[in-house]
Amino acid sequence: MEPDARDTIAAIATAAGSGGVGIVRLSGPRARAIGEAVCARALRPRHAHHVRFRDSDGGALDDGIALLFRAPASYTGEDVVELQAHGSPAVLHALVAACVARGARRARPGEFSERAFLEGRLDLAQAEAVADLIAAADLQAARAARRALDGVFSRRVEAIAETMLAVRVHVEAAIDFADEPIDTLGGAALRTRLAALDEALDVLLVDAERGRRLRDGLHAVIVGPPNAGKSSLLNALAGSDRAIVTDVAGTTRDLLHEVIRVDGMELSLVDTAGLRDGGDAIEREGMRRATAELERADLAIIVLDARDPEHGRRSVDAAIATVPRRLWLHNKADLLDAPPAPADDTLWLSARTGQGIEALHRRLSELAADRAGGEAGGAFTARTRHVEALREARSELADARVHLEHEALELAAEALRGAHDALGRITGRVHADDLLGHIFSSFCIGK
Ligand SMILES: Nc1nc2c(c(=O)[nH]1)N(C=O)[C@@H](CNc1ccc(C(=O)N[C@@H](CCC(=O)O)C(=O)O)cc1)CN2
Numbered sequence: 001m002e003p004d005a006r007d008t009i010a011a012i013a014t015a016a017g018s019g020g021v022g023i024v025r026l027s028g029p030r031a032r033a034i035g036e037a038v039c040a041r042a043l044r045p046r047h048a049h050h051v052r053f054r055d056s057d058g059g060a061l062d063d064g065i066a067l068l069f070r071a072p073a074s075y076t077g078e079d080v081v082e083l084q085a086h087g088s089p090a091v092l093h094a095l096v097a098a099c100v101a102r103g104a105r106r107a108r109p110g111e112f113s114e115r116a117f118l119e120g121r122l123d124l125a126q127a128e129a130v131a132d133l134i135a136a137a138d139l140q141a142a143r144a145a146r147r148a149l150d151g152v153f154s155r156r157v158e159a160i161a162e163t164m165l166a167v168r169v170h171v172e173a174a175i176d177f178a179d180e181p182i183d184t185l186g187g188a189a190l191r192t193r194l195a196a197l198d199e200a201l202d203v204l205l206v207d208a209e210r211g212r213r214l215r216d217g218l219h220a221v222i223v224g225p226p227n228a229g230k231s232s233l234l235n236a237l238a239g240s241d242r243a244i245v246t247d248v249a250g251t252t253r254d255l256l257h258e259v260i261r262v263d264g265m266e267l268s269l270v271d272t273a274g275l276r277d278g279g280d281a282i283e284r285e286g287m288r289r290a291t292a293e294l295e296r297a298d299l300a301i302i303v304l305d306a307r308d309p310e311h312g313r314r315s316v317d318a319a320i321a322t323v324p325r326r327l328w329l330h331n332k333a334d335l336l337d338a339p340p341a342p343a344d345d346t347l348w349l350s351a352r353t354g355q356g357i358e359a360l361h362r363r364l365s366e367l368a369a370d371r372a373g374g375e376a377g378g379a380f381t382a383r384t385r386h387v388e389a390l391r392e393a394r395s396e397l398a399d400a401r402v403h404l405e406h407e408a409l410e411l412a413a414e415a416l417r418g419a420h421d422a423l424g425r426i427t428g429r430v431h432a433d434d435l436l437g438h439i440f441s442s443f444c445i446g447k
C-alpha cells in the first residue's frame with residue numbers, strides 16, 4: 001500500500017489496567033489532524049505540550065501531555081501523536097474513542113510495529129525482537145532481545161545473504177558460458193566462497209539456536225526406567241499432583257506437559273513413560289513418544305532409583321544420545337542407609353520427602369543462567385522460524401556445492417536461490433503476506 005493510501009490507527013500503548021500514566025498512540029497521515037482536534041490546539045513537532053484532551057463533543061476528558069513526531073522521524077516512520085493521560089482505563093478507552101470519532105481506526109495487534117517494518121524503520125527480525133523484548137521474562141532475555149532489535153542478528157544474516165548474492169551472480173554468469181568447464185570460470189574461487197558461506201551459516205545457526213533458548217526457555221524431558229519416580233519428580237517440581245503416581249511400573253503412558261519458572265525463565269517439563277524392554281502396546285507407544293520427545297529436548301532429566309542406579313541404564317543411554325544437556329538424579333534417596341557423597345553431575349534426592357529438591361532448583365537456576373552460553377558473547381534472541389530458515393539455507397547450500405562438483409550449474413543456481421530466499425525470509429526481504437499476518441498478530445495491541 002502507498003503510504004498516503006494508509007489509514008490512521010489508534011490504540012492504547014500502555015499495559016492493560018490502571019497505572020500512573022497511560023498512553024494512547026496515533027500513527028498515520030491524519031495523526032496530526034486528529035491529535036490536534038483531540039487537544040484543541042496546534043502541536044509543534046517534538047515538543048511536550050500540557051493540554052486538555054477533549055471528546056468529540058468538546059467535553060474535557062483529562063489533562064495530559066501531547067507529543068507530535070513528524071514522518072519519517074518517528075517509531076513507525078509515519079506521523080505519530082502520543083496522548084499521555086492519567087492511567088485510567090476508562091479515560092484511555094474514551095481517548096481512543098475520541099480519536100475514532102475523528103476518523104482514526106482501532107489498531108490491530110502489532111500494527112504499529114508492522115508499519116515500522118513496512119516503512120523500512122525495522123526489518124522483520126527486528127520487529128519480532130520488539131515483541132520478544134516486551135515479553136522477555138528475565139533481564140538476560142531482555143538484553144538479548146535488545147541486541148536483536150539493534151540489528152545484531154539481522155546484520156549477520158544480511159552479510160551472509162550479500163555473499164550469497166555475489167555467488168549467485170557468479171554461477172548465473174557461468175551458465176551463460178555453459179561450454180566452458182567451471183574451473184576456467186573461477187571455479188576454485190567459487191568453491192572457497194561456498195565453503196566460507198557454509199562455515200558462516202553454521203556459526204550463525206549455533207548462535208540462533210542459543211537465541212531461541214533465550215527467548216523460549218529450555219525444554220526438558222524427564223526420562224528413566226519405570227517406577228523410578230519420574231512422575232513424582234514432575235509433581236514435586238510443579239508443586240501439584242499433576243501426574244498419576246502409583247507403585248505399578250508402567251503407570252505413565254502418554255506425555256504430560258507442565259511449565260515451571262526458574263528465575264524467570266520458562267522451563268517446560270515433559271513426563272514420559274518409563275523405558276524398558278517389552279511392555280504392552282500402550283506402554284510401547286508411550287516409550288516411542290518419549291524417545292521422539294527427546295529429539296527436541298534441550299535437557300534430559302534422568303531419574304534413576306538410587307538403590308539400583310544401574311537398573312535400566314542401557315535403554316536410557318540409548319534414548320538420550322542426541323540430547324545436549326543431561327542432569328542425573330538418583331531418586332528415593334530416603335531409602336538409602338547412608339547418604340552418598342555429592343558428585344558433580346549427579347544429585348541424590350527424594351521426590352517423596354522433598355530432600356535434595358532445593359539443590360535441584362539451584363542446579364536448574366545454573367542451567368537457566370548458562371543457556372545463553374554466558375553473557376560475554378553478545379547473544380541475541382531468535383525464533384524457531386529463524387532457526388528453521390537457517391537450516392534450510394544450509395541444506396540448500398550443501399546441495400548447491402554438490403551440484404557444482406558435478407558441473408550441474410543450473411541446479412546449483414536453483415539451490416543457491418533457495419538458500420538466498422530462506423535467508424531473505426528472516427529479515428523480511430522476501431516475504432509472503434500471510435507470514436506478516438502470522439507474525440504481527442501475535443503482538444499486543446498498541447505495539
Ligand atoms: N513515549 C514513548 N516511549 C517509548 C516508545 C514510544 O513510542 N513512545 N517506544 C516505542 O517503541 C520505545 C522507543 N522507541 C522509539 C523508536 C524510535 C523513535 C523515533 O522517534 N525515532 C526517530 C527519531 C530518532 C531520534 O530522534 O533519536 C527516527 O528513528 O527517525 C521513538 C521511539 C520505548 N519508549
Ligand SMILES: Nc1nc2c(ncn2[C@@H]2O[C@H](COP(=O)(O)OP(=O)(O)OP(=O)(O)O)[C@@H](O)[C@H]2O)c(=O)[nH]1
Nearest residue numbers: 226227228229230231232250251252274350351352
Ligand atoms: N520412598 C520413595 N518412594 C518414591 C519416591 N519417588 C517416588 N516414589 C514411589 O515410587 C513409585 C513410582 O513412582 P512414580 O512417580 O509413579 O514413578 P514413574 O517413574 O513415574 O513410573 P512410571 O510412570 O511407571 O514409569 C510410587 O509408589 C512412588 O510413591 C521417593 O523419593 N522415595
Ligand SMILES: [Mg+2]
Nearest residue numbers: 230231251252
Ligand atoms: Mg510415571
